[in-house]
């Protein structure tokens with residue numbers, strides 16, 4: 001098995017290339033850099049689980065703990081005697097974006113690719129349509145695959161894929177955000193409790209002479225005196 005060199009990639013033309021559309025400037029050493037296409041899905045507990053259509057160069061972001069499906073711009077047509085290998089550029093991976101879907105493209109595959117990715121890093125990752133972040137390597141097989149028909153690939157992100165993973169989920173990041181917010185509520189309650197004790201204490205201090213005189217007056221009323229006399233007679 002030999003991997004295609006940049007010379008082999010460069011000798012291809014738009015009609016023989018396994019990548020369509022084919023732009024030679026996307027050849028990067030011995031791989032071809034595929035780009036983010038027009039459909040994406042980014043998970044979110046409050047999202048409507050809809051695939052988002054991107055216009056040219058439109059940007060989007062994936063927060064820490066978010067999961068996403070990204071469809072490539074390019075259609076891939078792998079000959080029966082070749083196999084493809086796919087990944088994400090290291091510079092993007094260093095920010096924490098990991099590819100959690102497969103890493104090969106079958107001989108005879110025809111269609112776009114869907115990357116399932118996860119932001120495992122601590123920062124929001126900004127991406128845009130047309131960004132070339134998916135390297136594709138092609139290798140020759142020692143013999144052609146036994147397959148005789150092309151394998152129908154993806155041309156969009158199927159709603160079935162999204163329905164399978166949708167629902168009320170909580171990532172570690174969202175959990176940490178919820179803990180932060182609960183902590184803030186507790187701190188607010190604690191300071192409310194502290195200040196209400198001080199206010200009640202001050203009120204008692206200010207009102208205590210008045211309360212004392214009211215009690216004294218009540219005890220000195222004729223009814224109170226009568227009660228006291230009766231008590232004395234008994």
Ligand SMILES: O=c1ccn([C@H]2C[C@H](O)[C@@H](COP(=O)(O)OP(=O)(O)OP(=O)(O)O)O2)c(=O)[nH]1
Pocket residue numbers: 101102103104105106107109112113114115116154
């Ligand atoms: O991240 C990936 C990995 C693969 N593929 C495409 C190319 C590959 O040829 C096809 C099928 O992949 P794989 O054989 O790994 O998946 P499977 O679950 O075994 O599907 P199938 O039963 O269609 O072979 O899906 C993607 O779009 N994204």
